[in-house]
Amino acid sequence: MRTAPRVKGFAVNNRLWSRFLACLGNGGWVSNLSMEVLEAFIALNMIDHVGPVRVRHLLDHFGTAPAILAATREQLARVEGIGDETATAIAGWESNVNLAAELRRIDESGCSVLTQEDSAYPMSLREIYDPPIVLYVRGKIEHADHRGVAIVGSRLTTPYGMDSGRKFAFQLGSAGVTVVSGGARGIDTAAHQGALKSGGRTIAVLGTGINVVFPSENAALFEQIAGRGALITQFPFNRPADKQSFPIRNRIVAGMTLGTLVVEANLTSGALITANMAVDCGRQVFAVPGRIDSPRSKGCHELIKKGAKLCECVEDVLSEFEYLFPAKNARHSQKEAGFAIPSLTETEQKIFDQLGMEAIGMDELSVLSGLGPSATASTLLSLEIKRLIRQVPGKQFLRIR
Numbered sequence: 001m002r003t004a005p006r007v008k009g010f011a012v013n014n015r016l017w018s019r020f021l022a023c024l025g026n027g028g029w030v031s032n033l034s035m036e037v038l039e040a041f042i043a044l045n046m047i048d049h050v051g052p053v054r055v056r057h058l059l060d061h062f063g064t065a066p067a068i069l070a071a072t073r074e075q076l077a078r079v080e081g082i083g084d085e086t087a088t089a090i091a092g093w094e095s096n097v098n099l100a101a102e103l104r105r106i107d108e109s110g111c112s113v114l115t116q117e118d119s120a121y122p123m124s125l126r127e128i129y130d131p132p133i134v135l136y137v138r139g140k141i142e143h144a145d146h147r148g149v150a151i152v153g154s155r156l157t158t159p160y161g162m163d164s165g166r167k168f169a170f171q172l173g174s175a176g177v178t179v180v181s182g183g184a185r186g187i188d189t190a191a192h193q194g195a196l197k198s199g200g201r202t203i204a205v206l207g208t209g210i211n212v213v214f215p216s217e218n219a220a221l222f223e224q225i226a227g228r229g230a231l232i233t234q235f236p237f238n239r240p241a242d243k244q245s246f247p248i249r250n251r252i253v254a255g256m257t258l259g260t261l262v263v264e265a266n267l268t269s270g271a272l273i274t275a276n277m278a279v280d281c282g283r284q285v286f287a288v289p290g291r292i293d294s295p296r297s298k299g300c301h302e303l304i305k306k307g308a309k310l311c312e313c314v315e316d317v318l319s320e321f322e323y324l325f326p327a328k329n330a331r332h333s334q335k336e337a338g339f340a341i342p343s344l345t346e347t348e349q350k351i352f353d354q355l356g357m358e359a360i361g362m363d364e365l366s367v368l369s370g371l372g373p374s375a376t377a378s379t380l381l382s383l384e385i386k387r388l389i390r391q392v393p394g395k396q397f398l399r400i401r
Contacts, residue, residue: 038134039103040065041115045133046097046236049086052130057081058090069093105237111138111210122146128255128281132234136210139230145203147324148178149317150253150278152271153187153263158296159390159398160357161264164288165190166197168261171314173200178229180205180257182249183222185215187263187271192225201229205256207249209239250274258321259284261311265299272299275308284320286311291358347371348386351379352399355389359396 044050044065058068061079068076073091076082089096106113114121114135123146125131151169153161169179169191179195181188183204195202204225206212210233213219225231234252235245250270254260254277262285265271275285285308290297304310311317344352350369354360360368366376380397383389389397 037065037117038113038115039099040069041134042102042106042113042236043069043093043097043099044090045234046099046102047089047093048096049089052133054081054086055133102236105211106136109138109211109237111136113137114141122256124258125252125256128251130251131255132252135232135234136236137230137232138210139203139226139228141203141230141232142178142201144176145178145201145230145256147176147321148180148203148257150180150257150260150274151187151191151263152181152250152253152260152265152274153190154265154269154271154296154299155184155186155188156266156296157186157190157264158290158294159359159392160290161187161296162190163357163400165263166194168263168288168311168314168317169194169202170198172317173198173202175314175318176200177318178203180253182207182246182253182274183214183218183225183231185218187265189218189221190263192221196224196228203229203256204231205249205252206231206233206235207245208241209233209235209237211237212240214241246270247273251277254278254283255281257283258324259286259317261286261288261317262300262303262308263288264290264296266295267298267302269299272303275303284309286317286320288312345382347375347379348383351376352383352388355397355399357398359392359394359398361394361396365397 044055055068057079058076059065062068062071068090071091073087076087076090077084114137115133116126116131120141121135122141149172151165151172153165165187172179173195178201179191180203181191183189183192183206188204192202192204202225204222206214208214210231213222222231232252234248239245247270250273254274257278260275260278260283262271262275278285285303287300287303287308288311289300289304292301309316309320350371351365354365354368362373362376362380365380366373369376371379380389380391384391388400390400391397
């Protein structure tokens with residue numbers, strides 16, 4: 001049997017060999033017919049200086065992705081928006097892109113790769129100015145995911161922010177909304193956790209290659225997400241996280257969802273970038289308010305000043321999409337949402353009534369409740385056992401529910 005040849009810089013494995021034999025003529029390969037369309041898109045996605053907008057211009061000119069890779073530098077440079085640097089990078093792609101290795105990694109990992117021609121490619125993402133050339137997917141994207149809502153926020157969070165993120169995600173998941181976030185520390189993690197707890201779907205959009213776990217402590221969480229939703233990225237295998245990759249990821253988070261909910265963010269948070277991208281995509285932006293003196297909430301307050309919808313409960317989000325989520329699906333009692341409060345003694349109720357989502361010290365609670373220090377301490381312990389409150393550093397306490 002004849003061994004598989006090299007085609008435009010990559011070795012075709014024997015499993016694909018029979019598909020390419022028809023392209024063989026006179027002992028040589030017919031240039032642009034020897035490469036599958038999907039493989040050409042994967043290659044284009046791996047070339048420096050090439051992005052979705054340039055690929056769109058090139059497709060308008062050459063017709064197909066394989067034809068782009070078969071073009072000469074001179075032909076490429078004549079296309080509007082394609083300069084000498086980009087033309088040189090594409091014409092010499094086989095010297096810098098190891099497509100065979102990438103195809104092998106895709107095959108061995110079991111992930112799938114989507115182009116805009118695939119029905120599973122998120123329909124909302126097709127509508128943005130620069131939809132990804134390809135999407136690597138671990139798990140499964142379903143049709144219902146087009147009704148997703150993004151939940152984003154700071155990596156440096158308060159207990160209030162984490163609890164709010166989990167609660168909103170839980171209630172959105174319970175209403176049949178796919179929760180989309182970026183898989184990062186902080187609010188992103190809380191959003192995925194809340195959606196998973198609800199039994200609903202969640203999608204993590206990564207700022208790395210599909211095989212890179214970042215942050216490392218979310219390895220187990222990523223496995224759960226892949227089993228109950230999907231991990232997706234536009235980046236090739238082994239791409240590490242960097243300052244450029246996160247804004248690129250954020251546009252996917254904003255572009256593939258109906259709206260973006262910012263739970264907690266300071267004025268320099270990347271969550272504000274996501275919110276601005278959502279506005280650019282014509283999507284709704286929501287923000288959860290916090291304490292007026294909390295730096296972690298300044299970004300949310302700024303968004304509200306600029307027109308984002310203030311959100312105190314999940315109905316504030318769902319009411320914007322009543323045509324997709326009827327009111328009967330949007331209303332949740334505390335018990336239905338997993339936040340039912342067990343019966344409390346009179347003393348427990350006195351302490352619980354004084355607590356909120358912002359931490360309060362034991363001495364202040366003793367004064368506010370009218371209970372002595374000893375009674376306050378024992379009551380706080382009882383409420384902790386019932387998993388209604390949490391102690392944070394400095395012997396301060398706040399509600400969980």
